Amino acid sequence: MKCYICENGCAIPEGNTGACGHYKNKGEQIIELFPNKYLTVCPISIETMPVLHFYPRGKFLQISTTGCNFTCDGCISALIVEEMAPGSKALRELLPQQVVDRAINNDCIGVAFLLNDPLASFPTFLKVAELAKKQGLLVGCSSNAYFTESSLAKISGYLDFINVGVKGLSDQAYQNCGGSTVEPVLRNIKTLHEKGVHVEVSCMLKTDNMEEVVGLAEIMAQISPDIPLQLMRFIPLEGADPSLEPSIREAEDLYWRLRKYLNYIYLFNSPGTNYLNTFCPRCGEVNYKRDFYGPMGAKLTFPETVSGQKNICPKCGRTIDMKAAPAEIKYQEGAFEGGYPFTRALEMMEAILIAIGVTDKKKVVQVWEEVLCHEGLNKLHHDIQNLESYLGTIKHFGELTKTENKAEELVVFMQEKISRVKDGRSAIKRKPRVYYVMGKPLFCLKGERLENQLVEAAGGISVNKEIECTGRPGMQISVEQLNALNPEVIFISAFLSSSVEDFYEECCKAGIKVDAVKNMRIYTHIASGWDFGSPRWILGLLHIANVLQPEIYHFDVIEDAKKLYKEFYEIDFSLSDLNRSFSKPSSMWKWNKN
The missing domain is CATH 3.40.50.1980 (Nitrogenase molybdenum iron protein domain)
Structure with a gap:
């Protein structure tokens, strides 16, 4: 039987699973193996998703599961896509109504699926989206948008907004991720826009794909020049080639080439750049100011706009294409919450574990589970900012993984260096x-x-x-x-x-x-x-x-x-x-x- 959910179209024999490992053919029906299992459920501001032109500063409930239909080199979510098992006890089971209730009880105006791709949990997201819409909430997601026409038809009626992550324009770019071609993505962007869904497009910017990004901007302009394009300056994580990382200067130079095609371009992963701001497409006035807010994130600053709350450029009177005025109340995420810093928290824990000799992914996941199940992210965030408490964290992780000896060796190595630095202070x-x-x-x-x-x-x-x-x-x-x-x-x-x-x-x-x-x-x-x-x-x-x-x-x-x-x-x-x-x-x- 052929899976209908994504364009990979896995042919799944009876009793087997598809390539993503999240769907099974049972009785000639595609069933979800891990329904209603969530790794993160927390309020965020929408710019951390990131979505910039839809209800700015809006408070949404972030939901994330595990898994993906793609395997992209240098993926910022690789840890939860590839290393966190969908059956982990760190995941919480919540029925669709419980998710919606949590959004309402936290004064969120909507639900947003991100970090991993909703295509890995499609039936779960579909049920949440349908119920959320019935109860007056907005619904959106970040996705590689490798929907089939069938699955897109099922979900698009419930979507208010989407951030589409485009991998490139070449077939090779998609084959490198486990897909085949970019054509379904371009088709779906056009369909979603025509259906009235607010679309923003993000694209990894690498040293070897800059001309492809220019080509993407040209294609987007034919659909609508008002679709925001988010340039994600490539961070070579995991085993990715460091030479693929463009400098901030190179990324900013490309920004100006793209402005010829689209009205709204944004540059992420580049702390200090002015190109997270919204400029008036007509006169160039800064209408909204934003700051870098962690990998792939942004945040409106105060004052966030020079145009009041009307989405009108004060200098030339042009309407700025925003779905709403900024929310008056600024929501502040907790430690490691809101978009992709959560994945960095897992990576920092993994960093300590690898250094004390943990080379089995299962043991890493066990520590993640221990920290997440006991709401330990706040403590972790505090302890990694201080030399001595960091050493204490190393010892604690050694106890959890029964690698106390190696943890002690690492602490001794680090303490010896710290002591040598301290010894020189008197001079x-x-x-x-x-x-x-x-x-x-x-x-x-x-x-x-x-x-x-x-x-x-x-x-x-x-x-x-x-x-x-x-x-x-x-x-x-x-x-x-x-x-x-x-x-x-x-x-x-x-x-x-x-x-x-x-x-x-x-x-x-x-x-x-x-x-x-x-x-x-x-x-x-x-x-x-x-x-x-x-x-x-x-x-x-x-x-x-x-x-x-x-x-x-x-x-x-x-x-x-x-x-x-x-x-x-x-x-x-x-x-x-x-x-x-x-x-x-x-x-x-x-x-x-x-």
Whole structure:
């Protein structure tokens, strides 16, 4: 029997399952194997989904399950798609009415399915969508939109909005993900738009697909130039090729090419860019301001618009294509809630477990289950921001996985380095003022984050702590604020970073005249994962100490990296094999197949 749900159209013999593993042929009927099982159910603001032109700042109930009909290289949701079993006890069983009740009780205006693809839980989502609509809620999802015409007809009548993730325009792009061709996706975008569903399109932007993205913009313009296009600057997670990551500058250059075709273009995964803002298509006035809010996320800032609440450009009077005015109440997500930071939380836990010798995915999932079932994400979020409590988390995870000895070895390794840094503090005569930034010059990391604790542990003064900083993982500040802080040293985050050359040029263009820029004391880390999210931050601490107090500290960081990799990852350290993953130390590291 042929599965009707997605265009892969698996031929499923009686009693067997399709390629995604979520549907079975039973009595010549396609049945869902894991109905009503949810990994996350929590309120979010819609921009974290991300959807930008539909009920801005609206509060929706996020629902996520597990699994996907695609397997995309470098997928940001790979952990819940490929590693979290659909039968895990971390998943909660909720009937459709319970989901709808939870949305209503949390004052949400709708339900949004994201993180994994609703095509992996199609009957479940269909029932929730139908019931939510009957009870006056809005309904939407993020999807690769590989719906068949049949499944799209079933769901489209209940959808109010959708973010369609396009993998590229070539057949090869879809074959790399387990599909065959882009044609069903383009067909479905057109159908959804014609049916009155609010459509936004997202596309991973890689160094090797820029012309395809231009072609996508041309096709979208033929459907409607008012469909927003979200450029997801590629983050090479898991085993993805790091060379596929375009710089923020390259992504911004492409942005201007695309503006010739579409009225609304947005650039994600690029902290500090101005291209998350909504510009008036006629006169170029900024009508809505947004900030980076974690991977693939955004957040309206205050004041969010210069046009009042009317969706009218105050400069030229053009209507801005929004489905509603922004909600007056700003919803603040909890720790690791709202869009994709949840997947980063799982990755950070996995990072510790891999470093203490856990190479069996089942044991990783057991720790995830322990943390999620006991609502431990808030504690985790707090503990990973502090050197000592991070070491305590390593020990705790060692106890949970019965790898206490390896966990103790890692703690001893890290404590020895920390002690050597502490021993040098008495010789420090002067502490430089240090600014920690992610991406572009004005995106300031929150003062309480681990990166700033590393600065102070290594003999610096964190100027980030002098800023009242909100957002996630920080916020954009003004040139005036940064100039007033006048840092002597600037560190660029090891995650979502810019090159020193691009960063310096941005500073000069923006009129940033701090001592760090004048004296070219701007630094990046040697490798990603060296200042947050992974025990490899211990290497970042040594690197920061060398930079801030060169008369005192002379750590051979590369040699220490080789020791760390050999002892705890059992592989050789090689800069050419590294990616952006917090958890996987190298593209060469592999799970135990037993």
